[in-house]
Amino acid sequence: MQNSDQELTENLRKEETRDRAFQELVLKYQERLYWHIRKIVLNHDDADDVLQNTFLKVWRNIGQFREESSLFTWLYRIATNESLTFINSRKRHTLISMNDVSDYLKDRLESDEFFEGSDIQKKLQSAIVTLPEKQRLVFNMRYFGEIPYQEMSEILNTSVGALKASYHHAVKKVEDYISNLE
Amino acid sequence: MDFSEKIPAKLAEAGKExxxxxxxxxxxxxxxxxxxxxxxxxLREEPRKVRMYDYLRPVLGLAAAFAAVFLLVFFPVKLITQPALTAEASSDAQNIINLVEHVDDHTFFSLLEGETVHDTISDDALESYLAANFSDYDIYLEIHK
Incomplete structure (x- = not known):
């Protein structure tokens, strides 16, 4: 996979192979990036917008990719940043008066026609949106995505120790939130 | 602190799906x-038609920068140097007053009437005037100034 990503990156840099390589990149990563984004923005329509923004950014900035990190890490980092930027910009432009991001996300979760979870799953999502931004990201990436801490550290530019602490606090808060609902 | 990843019962119930x-x-x-x-x-990012303003923009920018620098430097400098100029002017006025004070009445009135001093005063008269009003040393200093 590593070699294949390297080959893909090289082809993305050459103008004559760029279009084809980009198509390959989209096919290879669209699902993984979509689910990563969807866990952050919750709503399908928003996830679709952010996924397009992410690939558009990749298309424009592939020349700046320095291979200091893996292609996968670079893509995840862009997707994460695009998701957070999207939430903050939508929250600013929303007509409903909302105190924080969690109110906005809760609203988006409830308006999502593609939510098909059980009652306990809905409670879990409601609990996750109450977490602070970093804890929310870490919880989603670790709990649902099962991404290794080392990779998360590169994506979020945070130490492994800090990520473990964030996850620990997040789990505790989510558990308490669900228990209080019952 | 224990960061073990044992999933609590409530979370386990919700599952990881x-x-x-x-x-x-x-x-x-x-x-x-x-x-x-x-x-x-x-398509949206394709280069748009270049207008005259686009050509002039760097020059206008440069001119505006010069104007800004001129305003920022010229006026403060003018404000600082103005009192010095006034002092210079007042010093000139003081010199004129000193000169007038040292001119004798005859010369002063002659000047006012537009007469030329040389026309009315002979060399002998001047010599006697100087001898009467100034010492030899003063005359020597005036000549060798």
Missing amino acids: LPFAIPPRYFDDFPARLKARIDKES
Whole structure:
């Protein structure tokens, strides 16, 4: 996979192979990036917008990719940043008066026609949106995505120790939130 | 601190499955929709027609910068140097007053009447005037100034 990503990156840099390589990149990563984004923005329509923004950014900035990190890490980092930027910009432009991001996300979760979870799953999502931004990201990436801490550290530019602490606090808060609902 | 990853009972009950669905054939259609958007964005980013203003913009910018620097430097400098100029002017006035004070009445009135001093005063008269009013040393200093 590593070699294949390297080959893909090289082809993305050459103008004559760029279009084809980009198509390959989209096919290879669209699902993984979509689910990563969807866990952050919750709503399908928003996830679709952010996924397009992410690939558009990749298309424009592939020349700046320095291979200091893996292609996968670079893509995840862009997707994460695009998701957070999207939430903050939508929250600013929303007509409903909302105190924080969690109110906005809760609203988006409830308006999502593609939510098909059980009652306990809905409670879990409601609990996750109450977490602070970093804890929310870490919880989603670790709990649902099962991404290794080392990779998360590169994506979020945070130490492994800090990520473990964030996850620990997040789990505790989510558990308490669900228990209080019952 | 214990950061063990034992999943609490409530979380375990919710499971690790994401409760989200996607529209049918979403991932099949996505690449084509993305391509359409990239093409649209690329068209939007095509170079626009160059106007006269675009050519003049650097020059106008430079001129504005010079004007700003001139205003920022000229006025403070003018404000600082103005009192010095006034002092210089007042010093000139003082010199004139000193000169007038040292001129004898005859010369002063002659000047006022527009007469030339040399026309009315002979060399002898001047010599006697100087001898009467100034010492030899004063005359010597005046000559060798």
